[in-house]
Amino acid sequence: MQRFYPVFRAFGLIAFCFGLLMLVPIAVSFHLDDGAAMAFDEAALVTVGTGLLMWFATRRERRGLRVRDGFLLVAMIWTMLPLYACLPFMYHLDMSFTDAYFEAVSGLTATGATVIEGLDALPPSINLWRGFLVWIGGMGLVVLAVAVLPLLGIGGRQMFRAETPGPMKDNQLTPRIAETAKGLWVVYGGFTVACCLAYYWAGMEWLDAVMHGFTTMGLGGFSSHDASFGYFDSPALEAVAIVFMLIAGINFATHFLALHGRSLRAYRHDAELGWYLGVLGVSVLGIALYLAETGTYRSFVEALRYAAFNVVSAATTTGYATTDYNLWPFFAPLWMLFLCSFTTSAGSTGGGIKMMRALVLYKQVYRELVRAMHPAAVYPVRVGGQAVPSPILFAVLAFAFVYMVSIVSMTLVLAFSGLEIVTAFSAVVASINNLGPGLNQVGPATTFAVLTDFQTWVCAFAMLLGRLEIFTLLVVLTPAFWRK
Amino acid sequence: MRIIILGAGQVGASVAEALASEANDITIVDQNRDVLAELADRLDVSIVAGNAAYPSVLRQAGVEDADMLVAVTQSDQTNLVACKIARTLFNVPTRIARLRSADFLEDERLLSDENFAVSHAICPEQDITETIAKLVEFPEALQVLDFAEGRVTLVGVRAVEGGLLVGKPIRDMRGHLPRGIDARIAAIFRNHKAVDPEGGTVVESGDEVFVLAASEHIRPVMRELRRMLKPVRRVMIAGAGNIGARVAARLEQAYEVKLLERDRARAELVAQRLPKTLVLHGDATDEKLFEQENIDEMDLFLALTNDDEDNIMAASLAKRLGCKRVVALINRRAYADMVQGGPIDIGLSPAQVSIGSLLAYVRRGDVERVHSLRRGAAEALEIVAHGDHSTSKVVGRRIDELPEIPGAHIAAIVRRSEKPEIVVRNDILVETVRDKVVIPHHDTVIRSDDHVIVFCTRKRNVRDVEKLFQVAVGFL
Numbered sequence: 013m014q015r016f017y018p019v020f021r022a023f024g025l026i027a028f029c030f031g032l033l034m035l036v037p038i039a040v041s042f043h044l045d046d047g048a049a050m051a052f053d054e055a056a057l058v059t060v061g062t063g064l065l066m067w068f069a070t071r072r073e074r075r076g077l078r079v080r081d082g083f084l085l086v087a088m089i090w091t092m093l094p095l096y097a098c099l100p101f102m103y104h105l106d107m108s109f110t111d112a113y114f115e116a117v118s119g120l121t122a123t124g125a126t127v128i129e130g131l132d133a134l135p136p137s138i139n140l141w142r143g144f145l146v147w148i149g150g151m152g153l154v155v156l157a158v159a160v161l162p163l164l165g166i167g168g169r170q171m172f173r174a175e176t177p178g179p180m181k182d183n184q185l186t187p188r189i190a191e192t193a194k195g196l197w198v199v200y201g202g203f204t205v206a207c208c209l210a211y212y213w214a215g216m217e218w219l220d221a222v223m224h225g226f227t228t229m230g231l232g233g234f235s236s237h238d239a240s241f242g243y244f245d246s247p248a249l250e251a252v253a254i255v256f257m258l259i260a261g262i263n264f265a266t267h268f269l270a271l272h273g274r275s276l277r278a279y280r281h282d283a284e285l286g287w288y289l290g291v292l293g294v295s296v297l298g299i300a301l302y303l304a305e306t307g308t309y310r311s312f313v314e315a316l317r318y319a320a321f322n323v324v325s326a327a328t329t330t331g332y333a334t335t336d337y338n339l340w341p342f343f344a345p346l347w348m349l350f351l352c353s354f355t356t357s358a359g360s361t362g363g364g365i366k367m368m369r370a371l372v373l374y375k376q377v378y379r380e381l382v383r384a385m386h387p388a389a390v391y392p393v394r395v396g397g398q399a400v401p402s403p404i405l406f407a408v409l410a411f412a413f414v415y416m417v418s419i420v421s422m423t424l425v426l427a428f429s430g431l432e433i434v435t436a437f438s439a440v441v442a443s444i445n446n447l448g449p450g451l452n453q454v455g456p457a458t459t460f461a462v463l464t465d466f467q468t469w470v471c472a473f474a475m476l477l478g479r480l481e482i483f484t485l486l487v488v489l490t491p492a493f494w495r496k
Numbered sequence: 497m498r499i500i501i502l503g504a505g506q507v508g509a510s511v512a513e514a515l516a517s518e519a520n521d522i523t524i525v526d527q528n529r530d531v532l533a534e535l536a537d538r539l540d541v542s543i544v545a546g547n548a549a550y551p552s553v554l555r556q557a558g559v560e561d562a563d564m565l566v567a568v569t570q571s572d573q574t575n576l577v578a579c580k581i582a583r584t585l586f587n588v589p590t591r592i593a594r595l596r597s598a599d600f601l602e603d604e605r606l607l608s609d610e611n612f613a614v615s616h617a618i619c620p621e622q623d624i625t626e627t628i629a630k631l632v633e634f635p636e637a638l639q640v641l642d643f644a645e646g647r648v649t650l651v652g653v654r655a656v657e658g659g660l661l662v663g664k665p666i667r668d669m670r671g672h673l674p675r676g677i678d679a680r681i682a683a684i685f686r687n688h689k690a691v692d693p694e695g696g697t698v699v700e701s702g703d704e705v706f707v708l709a710a711s712e713h714i715r716p717v718m719r720e721l722r723r724m725l726k727p728v729r730r731v732m733i734a735g736a737g738n739i740g741a742r743v744a745a746r747l748e749q750a751y752e753v754k755l756l757e758r759d760r761a762r763a764e765l766v767a768q769r770l771p772k773t774l775v776l777h778g779d780a781t782d783e784k785l786f787e788q789e790n791i792d793e794m795d796l797f798l799a800l801t802n803d804d805e806d807n808i809m810a811a812s813l814a815k816r817l818g819c820k821r822v823v824a825l826i827n828r829r830a831y832a833d834m835v836q837g838g839p840i841d842i843g844l845s846p847a848q849v850s851i852g853s854l855l856a857y858v859r860r861g862d863v864e865r866v867h868s869l870r871r872g873a874a875e876a877l878e879i880v881a882h883g884d885h886s887t888s889k890v891v892g893r894r895i896d897e898l899p900e901i902p903g904a905h906i907a908a909i910v911r912r913s914e915k916p917e918i919v920v921r922n923d924i925l926v927e928t929v930r931d932k933v934v935i936p937h938h939d940t941v942i943r944s945d946d947h948v949i950v951f952c953t954r955k956r957n958v959r960d961v962e963k964l965f966q967v968a969v970g971f972l
Contacts, residue, residue, distance in 0.1 A: 382774075386774060386776060386788075386789065387788065388776040388777050388778045388785055388788070388789070389774055389775065389776055389777075390757075390760075390763040390764055390766075390767045390775040390776065390777045391767060391774070391775070392764065392767050392768050394768070394771060397771065398768075399767070399768035
């Protein structure tokens with residue numbers, strides 16, 4: 013047990029800080045007197061208390077974090093922090109532990125699937141807490157921890173890599189990892205403030221603007237209304253949301269470089285960006301045409317408005333909806349589900365396998381074709397003019413395989429547990445890609461509350477698996493990891 | 497002239513060879529004594545062994561009295577340092593450096609007198625790349641050379657049955673050419689011997705003809721000598737070394753390029769740098785690979801490895817397997833003479849190609865450009881005429897008033913014109929130029945600042961040409 017002391021010590025500190033974050037909803041609740049302050053008080057006490065206890069119990073430990081510890085710590089952070097985050101839901105809303113944990117995981121992984129019905133009636137502080145979870149989980153808990161806790165400096169890089177989405181994790185923006193983490197958070201924070209202001213300016217109330225600003229930039233998709241974005245029914249707000257969802261779906265390292273160098277050149281050099289915007293543009297137009305053609309909407313303009321918002325929302329794995337797109341002809345929602353699995357960029361706050369991996373896979377297929385025609389060809393897989401080193405290529409292939417296996421096996425598990433197949437499949441895809449709403453019984457008009465406890469746990473696991481890009485979690489689950 | 501050459505590699509040796517035969521005092525510096533000894537046996541030069549970047553070694557080579565330093569070692573860094581030292585410590589007037597990497601050319605401050613003090617930078621690999629690119633553009637030509645910043649082009653073409661002028665006297669040419677187009681046949685080589693081109697000289701099939709015209713007119717002019725080939729689209733290159741990779745990079749935008757390399761690691765490295773080229777790993781003399789890659793569909797095969805024998809074998813094999821046209825890089829003169837005109841269409845000597853850019857700096861007078869032809873036996877010079885009737889022996893005089901120099905004659909004049917001319921190139925590209933190309937006749941008068949292109953089929957008479965154009969003392 014003693015070999016895990018450094019991990020416990022670090023985790024204790026992180027839990028302590030996480031508890032302090034609950035002061036935000038406490039303050040809001042106190043200010044608005046919405047009756048939820050008690051729940052947050054208790055939750056904060058428990059979190060801060062256990063955190064301190066763990067830190068104090070391991071105070072004699074002097075060893076720093078090692079590579080293996082990094083994986084364990086990341087896995088611990090992502091599975092244990094939801095335990096604390098779900099306390100306010102349990103205390104105030106009387107939710108079962110399963111549902112509350114699901115809600116917390118859904119928030120922290122920026123998924124946005126909810127089991128709560130009657131969102132409009134919730135105390136504002138609870139809704140804000142849900143949005144806040146999405147926001148800090150969106151950029152990454154570890155990235156945040158590395159940015160603010162000097163203690164994690166040494167093992168930090170390993171953990172950083174374990175959490176950062178995308179195949180190539182070594183593009184250093186600054187010489188020191190803590191500076192990189194800070195830089196990313198500053199950019200993220202800046203865009204979030206801009207997003208909140210834009211929502212307010214376009215007609216939201218302050219609380220809604222902040223809550224939706226959080227969940228837009230985190231690409232989470234929690235809303236404070238049961239009707240999601242459809243509640244507002246405002247083209248201006250939808251336009252703002254589309255812009256900021258698009259921004260959040262781009263690699264934040266690119267944003268950082270562009271802001272740092274004060275030039276747009278970084279965007280031009282981003283290999284994913286063209287494909288990202290291209291795929292989205294073609295999909296939006298295609299689905300709008302399809303909807304107009306099939307008579308779902310009266311005019312093309314109307315079809316375009318709904319297609320633009322819902323397709324961008326689904327493809328960037330946000331999960332807002334302005335209409336129950338489950339009722340559209342089946343091809344459209346299926347295509348949106350397909351988009352959510354690869355559209356967002358590596359290093360963005362979105363989910364899925366990321367555009368970078370999709371490009372690598374596509375080019376690898378092309379390479380096999382070239383090889384068939386020219387057996388002697390030396391043909392590097394090239395993304396954005398850069399050749400992809402073969403270790404990364406193999407990692408991407410392995411990842412794609414594990415990703416597919418995960419989807420299939422979990423779909424089978426859900427089907428076995430009694431779910432109808434489209435619901436089962438869409439629930440798994442929506443969870444593992446951190447999208448949020450699926451189709452049919454878990455579609456945009458309903459919630460995940462229909463699932464049994466067992467099914468809820470499977471979906472929560474899928475979300476964590478997707479957020480940590482499978483390997484980080486799988487490493488901790490292999491017996492070899494625990495061997496001395 | 498006292499010239500110090502640093503580096504006795506291929507470039508250094510051929511520079512030494514070309515300059516030693518012109519009564520220059522030459523010292524060669526290199527670290528390899530054996531190479532130096534071999535050169536000293538062959539040429540009338542003195543040698544110094546040592547690191548060319550050390551002041552002591554340079555001093556030993558007599559740099560204090562040198563008129564020119566030619567730094568052509570393998571290393572860019574050594575060449576730069578040597579130029580800097582030659583300028584700072586010894587005040588050598590002209591310092592020429594071979595720079596392989598284009599990085600040093602990005603900012604001109606870098607090579608200025610205050611910094612690395614390079615008066616002229618040359619890059620032999622780049623010269624060869626440009627030469628090959630021209631050959632790809634004009635597949636009919638044996639040699640394509642530019643003068644006056646590309647305004648005038650000189651092509652060497654083998655006359656073949658089917659050309660309009662073949663079997664007819666030269667004076668018939670003007671009758672065939674479309675109105676407004678003029679050209680000058682500058683030299684004819686028949687069985688490796690120069691034939692003076694007079695109006696009555698009959699062009700025979702198999703002659704190597706050098707013809708000069710304004711660049712935009714060169715295609716119809718070549719039609720005089722042979723029937724035209726289809727434009728090149730598919731190119732295969734053997735050898736991804738320094739030259740091969742450069743050529744591929746130059747060609748890959750406009751042509752379909754396949755690049756063959758024997759070394760796996762090198763192939764992978766090059767493949768990363770060339771997004772449009774298909775890089776193949778394999779031997780350049782492997783006929784199975786050639787067949788697999790459809791060598792018979794290739795318009796052009798370039799053998800550019802650094803091994804003469806490999807290049808000759810690969811090119812011959814490619815030709816035998818059905819490739820339309822093959823070009824091989826051949827360093828050794830004996831080989832080049834042996835194979836050219838046989839299975840190999842063109843044998844290129846890297847040293848000869850690149851020597852021209854250097855010769856221009858060695859020549860006296862305001863010599864803009866020099867092209868060495870037929871392995872140094874002939875030379876084409878672009879000289880700027882200066883002065884007036886009293887100070888110059890050429891300015892203000894009709895061509896038939898100039899003293900006759902055997903084997904040398906004026907082939908073209910590029911003259912600054914008052915009003916800009918519009919030129920259509922390759923049927924689509926329209927350019928405005930301020931320089932007019934004049935094909936001179938016996939009564940053409942040379943003016944000051946004319947760029948005069950002189951063709952010299954006898955190398956030993958080049959000195960007389962230089963002297964003719966020199967301005968009398970007192971002009972400055």
